Amino acid sequence: MRKHYRWWATAAALVVGLIFVSVQQTSARWTDSETLPGGTITAGVLDLTVGGAGSSYDFAALGGTGMFPNSYAQAPLAIRNSGSVPLNYRLQNVVQTQPDVPLTLTLSKVNAEADCPKQAAPTNATQIYTGAMSGAQVPTAPAWRTLAPNTSEVLCIRGTVGTAAEPGKSTSVAFTFAAESK
Numbered sequence: 001m002r003k004h005y006r007w008w009a010t011a012a013a014l015v016v017g018l019i020f021v022s023v024q025q026t027s028a029r030w031t032d033s034e035t036l037p038g039g040t041i042t043a044g045v046l047d048l049t050v051g052g053a054g055s056s057y058d059f060a061a062l063g064g065t066g067m068f069p070n071s072y073a074q075a076p077l078a079i080r081n082s083g084s085v086p087l088n089y090r091l092q093n094v095v096q097t098q099p100d101v102p103l104t105l106t107l108s109k110v111n112a113e114a115d116c117p118k119q120a121a122p123t124n125a126t127q128i129y130t131g132a133m134s135g136a137q138v139p140t141a142p143a144w145r146t147l148a149p150n151t152s153e154v155l156c157i158r159g160t161v162g163t164a165a166e167p168g169k170s171t172s173v174a175f176t177f178a179a180e181s182k
Contacts, residue, residue, distance in 0.1 A: 044085035048179035051077055059175070062157060072160040076116035079145075079177070080152035086182035088144035091129075091175060094136040098171035102162025103133035107155055109145075116156035125156060133159055133173065146182060 051057035061075035081087050094105060108125040110116050115123045128145075129136065147153065159173065 044181070045083040046085055046087055046179060046181050047081070047083035048087060048089050048177060049078075049080040049082040050175075050177055052080075059157075062159060062173070067161050067165075069161050069163045069165050072158050074116060074118060074122075074156065074158040076110065076113035077155045077157050078113065078152055079147070079155060081147035081149055084149050086146065086148050087179050088146050088182050089177055089179040090144045091136060092178035093176045094133050095174045095176070096134045096171045097173075098169060099134045101166075101169050101171040102164050103171070103173070104130065104160040104162060105133040105136050106130045106158040106160065107136075108158075110154050110156045113154050116154065122156040122158075128155075144180070 051059060059075070059077065062073050062077075064071070064073035067073070079089065081089075091107065096103065106127065107129040108116075108122050108127045110122050110126075111124040115125060117123075145153070157175075
């Protein structure tokens, strides 16, 4: 019988040894490391220039006096990316001091300022927007216009007096443009 116990004892020792070796192998830790060269981050400049000025521009060319229903004032407006990164821009809002003076805004992209004459239809034009002037957002989000660094485009802006305009009323208009990095 002793042989029989020795055989069981030997078998049990082998099973315990296999379990121990098995447990040891599954508790292995896997580690690795890699050294990478440092990266370079370069900041860019986002700068939208409207009408040749920085943050504020008096767009006097769009004004008019003695206007009557269906008459209009029209003028080109240069939009420039003066920065070093591509940007998206749009007309964010139009605010009138007297919103009860009905005005319609027509906005077209033209090839050059000469394509937006004071008293004729714009030439080489792609119409972007036509609708109420007050509260206009052009183009509506999310479709923004894109400009590469140091490039520009010309917008032809027309304000038409509505048929319900009352004599003697006047208004001023403020255009707000928004820009974001592309």
